[in-house]
Amino acid sequence: MTELVRRFENKVALVTGGRSGIGQAIARRLRDEGATVITAQRGEDKEFDWISADFFDPETPERIIEEVIARTGQLDVLINNAGMMQEAAIEDMSLEDWQRNLTLNLTAPFLMIRAALPYLRKTKGSIVNTGSVEGLASNPLHAAYGATKAGLHGLTRAVAVDHGHEGIRCNAVAPGWIDTDLNLDLIANMPDPEAFQHNIGRIHPIGRTGSPEEVAALVAFLAAEESGFITGQIYPVDGGRMSKLSLP
Incomplete structure (x- = not known):
């Protein structure tokens, strides 16, 4: 692996949700x-400094931000990654x-963004939200997931418009099929895992599914100062899946 630039x-x-999957990457x-990283989720994070978080409690986001400031004195990057999907x-x-x-x-x-804004204003900070290709199109039985991710995309644009003049940027990534432990376990429990993996790869022009690290690479770019003229954008990370028409 090429040595990373310490941006x-x-x-x-x-x-948020940084203990596993895309968030961990x-x-x-x-x-x-080079960042000092704090994760926030329900379970213990054995790799990073972490804060216990129940995001169903509306008081949690403000408490998390206050704890980050108490521990470090600043906040430069906010990654909203925690989420759920129900079929x-x-x-x-x-x-x-x-x-x-x-x-x-x-x-x-x-609520995380609202609580973080006073501190991101001081650092000219960056927000990156984890959306989904299902905020752009829909899979069967995913009405709630698709609607909420589309809403998150809209929130991303609104924050960019309202706070760009303060030096705060807000973007989102929209991952497609990513080989998280959750998805790999799902495939492993299929009747024919190898056939399913082959077929799911075929729907992507690039010929395979993605890795959490590939999503993380884009998130890091969007959070870094070198992307300073990019805000309010939704970036699919989907191996070209959204660009491919189904066969007639």
């Missing part, structure tokens, strides 16, 4: 580029389940 020396980054990338037909989804998806995938990032 985040003397900077503090907060990654982001946390590692930012750390390897259900619209008619089968309770209002309670709908609200849980909305709370974790959209309201929590809003």
Whole structure:
């Protein structure tokens, strides 16, 4: 691996949902580029300094930001990565389940951003949200997930418009099929894992699924000062899947 440029020396980054999957890859990338990284999620993070977080509690985001400032004195990068996906037909989804998806995938990032703005204003900081290709199109039985991710994309643009003049940038990545432990376990439990992996790879022009590290590389770029003229954008990380028409 090529030695990484240390773009985040003397900077503090907060990654929600940073203990596993894409969030863990982001946390590692930012750390390897020099950042002091703190993660926030329900479970213990054995690799990073961490804060216990229940994002279904509306008081949690402000508490997390206050704790980051108490520990480090600053905040330069906010990564809103924590989220959930629930499969259900619209008619089968309770209002309670709908609200849980909305709370974790959209309201929590809003509250995190609101609490972080005073500190990001001081550092001319950057926000990167983890959206999804399902905020751009839809898979079956993912109404709540797709709607909340589309909302997160909209929030990303709104923050960029409202706070760009203060030096705060806000972008989002929209991952497609990424080989997280969760997805790999899903494939392993398929009747024919090898065939499924082959078929899922074929829907991507690049011929394969993606890695968490590939998402993290883009997040690091968007969080870094070298992308200073980029804000309000949603970047698919999908191996070209969204560009490919289905066969007639």
